[in-house]
Amino acid sequence: MSQARDYHGQCHCGAVTFTAHTDLAALGDCNCSRCRRLGWVMQAVPSSDFTLLSGDANLTRYRFNTEKIEHLFCKTCGIESFARGVDGQGNETVMVNVNCLEDAPPVDRNAIHHWDGANF
Template sequence: MSCEPRTTDGDPWAEGGCHCGAIRFAVCLPAEPIEVIDCNCSICTRKGILHLIVEPSDFRALSGDDIKACYRFGSKTAEHWFCPTCGIHPYYRPRSHPSKIDVNVRALDAFHDTKWRLKAFDGQNWQDNIDGLRCDLLAAKAVVPCSESGDGNAPTG
């Protein structure tokens, strides 16, 4: 992911959180339009999540990390974190990329002010399609993430 400045002050970091504000996070965003994954699997459809998978170094839990609840199913690999008060799923650890963080871009404060490009993923047939998604994300990593760009302005919690 390329974390070029995306705001007028040159800050590539965007903040978001759950509905009640108990869980807050910041994520380094690439230049717009930002490609996000629209998965049609049962849980993503029900949550209404649009995915942005990032390196842990491009993510900061600002508050609520100690109160978030976790839901696991199937292989029990993915950790679907959510707020126990309002029920919103702001981010989670995905089965497809267990060493990364998957941000629900709909939980970003600037969701409506950001240009997104949707990429459909057939999660109903996850096993048949996951290798293609992994290859796409690996190819996208050819650009420099915030953690390697020298940006020292990451929000801290």
């Protein structure tokens, strides 16, 4: 989509805020039972390119299935603006909900990678 830069993100109520440094070049969605219900667009960023600015104490953690991904929800508004996990090479990664980025360009859902999480 563009060159890497810092994006500001937040949950709906603004209690959880963060920045993510990314180029938004690897957008994806997933059809697993959880992601399908949420409908969010994902962008993986190395944990070193993610900074939680506020709201850590306001996050509720949820793990399911293999429990390898830490899904984090705002206790106030219920929005999951990001999740934490480890990629296939063992690197700590943050999966950012692009719909929670304040200044991201519009997403063409036909142009993103579709992950078959339902059959993973």
